[in-house]
Amino acid sequence: MAKLEHYINVGQKRLRCGYTTGTCAAAAARGAAEFLLSGRWDAVVRVITPAGIAVEAELLEQRAGTGWASCAVEKDGGDDPDITDGALVFARVSLRETPGVEIDGGEGVGRVTKPGLNQPVGAAAINSTPRRMIAQELEAAAAAAGYAGGFAVTISIPAGRALAAKTFNPRLGIVGGISVLGTGGIVRPMSEAALIDTTAAELSALYAAGCRHVLVTPGNYGEDFCRDVLHLSLRSWALCSNYVGEAIDRAAALGFESFLLVGHLGKLIKVAGGAMNTHSRAADGRRETLTAHAALAGAGRDLCRRLFGCLTTDEAVPLLREAGLLEPVMDSIAQTLEENLRHRAGEGMAIGALFFSNRYGILGQTAQAGQLLRHHQPASPEGEALGNN
Numbered sequence: 001m002a003k004l005e006h007y008i009n010v011g012q013k014r015l016r017c018g019y020t021t022g023t024c025a026a027a028a029a030r031g032a033a034e035f036l037l038s039g040r041w042d043a044v045v046r047v048i049t050p051a052g053i054a055v056e057a058e059l060l061e062q063r064a065g066t067g068w069a070s071c072a073v074e075k076d077g078g079d080d081p082d083i084t085d086g087a088l089v090f091a092r093v094s095l096r097e098t099p100g101v102e103i104d105g106g107e108g109v110g111r112v113t114k115p116g117l118n119q120p121v122g123a124a125a126i127n128s129t130p131r132r133m134i135a136q137e138l139e140a141a142a143a144a145a146g147y148a149g150g151f152a153v154t155i156s157i158p159a160g161r162a163l164a165a166k167t168f169n170p171r172l173g174i175v176g177g178i179s180v181l182g183t184g185g186i187v188r189p190m191s192e193a194a195l196i197d198t199t200a201a202e203l204s205a206l207y208a209a210g211c212r213h214v215l216v217t218p219g220n221y222g223e224d225f226c227r228d229v230l231h232l233s234l235r236s237w238a239l240c241s242n243y244v245g246e247a248i249d250r251a252a253a254l255g256f257e258s259f260l261l262v263g264h265l266g267k268l269i270k271v272a273g274g275a276m277n278t279h280s281r282a283a284d285g286r287r288e289t290l291t292a293h294a295a296l297a298g299a300g301r302d303l304c305r306r307l308f309g310c311l312t313t314d315e316a317v318p319l320l321r322e323a324g325l326l327e328p329v330m331d332s333i334a335q336t337l338e339e340n341l342r343h344r345a346g347e348g349m350a351i352g353a354l355f356f357s358n359r360y361g362i363l364g365q366t367a368q369a370g371q372l373l374r375h376h377q378p379a380s381p382e383g384e385a386l387g388n389n
Helices: 021-038 128-145 160-164 192-208 220-229 244-254 265-272 286-296 301-308 313-322 326-345 369-376
Strands: 007-010 013-016 044-048 054-058 060-065 068-074 088-096 101-105 150-156 213-217 237-239 258-264 350-357 361-365
Touching: 021 044, 021 054, 021 060, 021 068, 021 088, 021 128, 021 150, 054 068, 060 088, 101 128, 128 150, 192 237, 192 244, 213 220, 213 244, 213 369, 220 237, 220 258, 244 258, 244 326, 258 265, 258 369, 265 286, 265 313, 265 326, 265 350, 286 301, 286 313, 286 326, 301 313, 313 326, 313 350, 326 350, 326 361, 350 369
Parallel strands: 101 150, 213 237, 213 258, 258 350
Antiparallel strands: 007 013, 044 054, 060 068, 068 088, 088 150, 350 361
């Protein structure tokens, strides 16, 4: 197995990163396509992940027939592997006269049966970033070979059906296997202590450099939303992963003047429900919290029952909008979220939050969020020091 030699320093530890099932799928597809176009199997294929990190993956179980080729890449979870570590991700590629890339899932890849997820009902549970990675790799192989046709790709994970029983996929309405995931293509070590230490180190470094107003997001979705939608500067930004409470504690202890949390509704509604560790193993309560706030806003029994049955917060948004309750429910959630954040932060640090949906945009914000956003506007053309007093 070709292991990724990319490391990050986490506290006092040096930990090795891995790569996602999406990267495995893209690499296997590239390897199979290159065989079809050249007649030669390579031992290793190189792909560039969305994070900008190159991955060299060994091609395993190479097979071919008339008009098709198949191979696998073994999932590398790095120093903190998840349940998919070591699983083989196969790509079966065939040539088509019509340009373009058609992607589907085979054995062990789940299929979406309920609305509100990354892919539509009926589609294979291969998320949008892995689909984009697969298409880009095949298009690059075609360009290098001077091939003008298209490809049909089937991604399979033979161990996926058994692995899915250890995930939330069945509850979410993904049946028959696991999802092919990954927004950056790289798996960063995810031990709880390591992540908390990383956040603490980032906050300490920002404070030491003169930052007094910090922007915090749980993960990539929040980072992307701050940069691409809110057009904020990330010069005083830190990641907290699932550990919102620990990040608030550290920022307050260091002496930050303000703390602005930006995250997806599905993450921050847990904080509104009182959970300061939002990992699914530690807390959920999304549907319970959302339904309670809808009832407080006047939702009837039937709507509450429908909301309680939603698999994701995104699925609940159109139901609330149709009932004319979206704004009051989001305001109610924002108010409770603010109360919980202020209680954790204490009196010395201003704190606020903004929550959003990738599909519906900004959904709500706490009373102080608008004021705190001003601290994170882009620097002037003349430049600006890191200190954002």
